[in-house]
Amino acid sequence: MGVRRTKEHLHFYLHCPKSMDTVNWTIETQRKHVLVSNRVENKVKKGKQIFNNKTPAWGCEKFIKWAEMEKDYLVDGRLTAEIHIKIKKTTGIYKDNLRSFDKTMEEFSDVVLVVNEEKFYVLKLYLAAHSPYFKALFLGNFNDSKKSEIKLTGIDADDFQNYLELLYGEHPIDEYTCEGLLLVADMLDTPLVIRKCEQFLLKESKKTLKKKLELSTRFCLEALKKKCLAEIKSIGDLQAVLPGNVQDLDKSIMGELLEKSISLHS
Structure with missing residues (x-):
């Protein structure tokens, strides 16, 4: 983040300094720039911008007049x-x-x-063999079945890249990719990917017990849920896995957590 004077105005900008080897990277953001004052209302400007390797910085050229900034915001x-x-x-x-x-x-x-304008060249039968969703899409009696180019919606391109890599025998699963892989595999009904992600969460992941339990209920990972519940051995453990608002707790796990609470109190 930076602020500087340009003639009679204050320039207020955000810079993404991270060096990235990948040629095509983007970060789509919603931003709110704020100058804080204890004398007048805070000065606020909002915006939506996409950062990339060609445009790593965005800001407001004339965020506020310099004289106004000195009078109302400088302390x-x-x-x-x-x-x-x-x-x-x-x-x-x-x-x-x-x-x-x-x-x-x-x-x-x-x-x-095609996922978010990015094109993936794949084999229909290979995907159909792993996913009932793709089997119906490619081999069923649908308009898209005969198309040579099909658009998929509601999926992130990076997550889909990782999904395909996993199906084709690579190992893209880590702490950062696991949840995105589960989202895609759940949407595209792909048991192999879900199973491999669950194995990662069971044996390798360092995610918190709370996060693992949340993923287990969200994606119906029964083995992971069983392991998480077994690791709740105190009232403190139980409190640690509960969301800030109990109303946000997945209803499918309420009964088991209640039983765990009763056993810990008895």
Whole structure:
């Protein structure tokens, strides 16, 4: 974050300094720039921008007049500035791809799947063998079945890349990719990917007990849920897995947590 003077105005900007080897990376954000004052209302400007390797910084050229800033927002020579960021979507920043599904694979594919404008060249029968969703899409009596290019919605391109890598024998699962893989596998009804993610959470993941229990209920991971419940051995453990608002607790787990609570109190 930076602020600087440009003639008679204050320039207020956000810079993404992270060096990335990937050529095509993006970070889609919602931003709120704030100057804090104890004399007048805070000065606020909102915006939506996409950061990438060509445009790593965004800001407000004329956020506020310099004289107004000195009069209403400067306190003992100090300025309090904040930027509130919500990251909506990212692509191409987490890891190098383990396998290519781009145009170089065209001769080995028979369909193109488009996810957020990114094209994946794949084999229909291979995906159909692992996913009832793709079996119905490619082999069923649907309009899309005969198309050479099909658009998939509601899926992140990075998550789909990891999903395909896992299906094709690579090992893209880690602490950062696991939840996205589960989201895609759940949407596309792919038991193999779900099973491998559950094994990672059972044997390798360092996620908190609370997060593991939440994932187990969200994606019906029974083995993981059983292990999580077994690890709740005190009232403190029980309190640690509960959400801040108990109303947010997944109803499918309420009964088992109640039984656990009764056993710990007896």
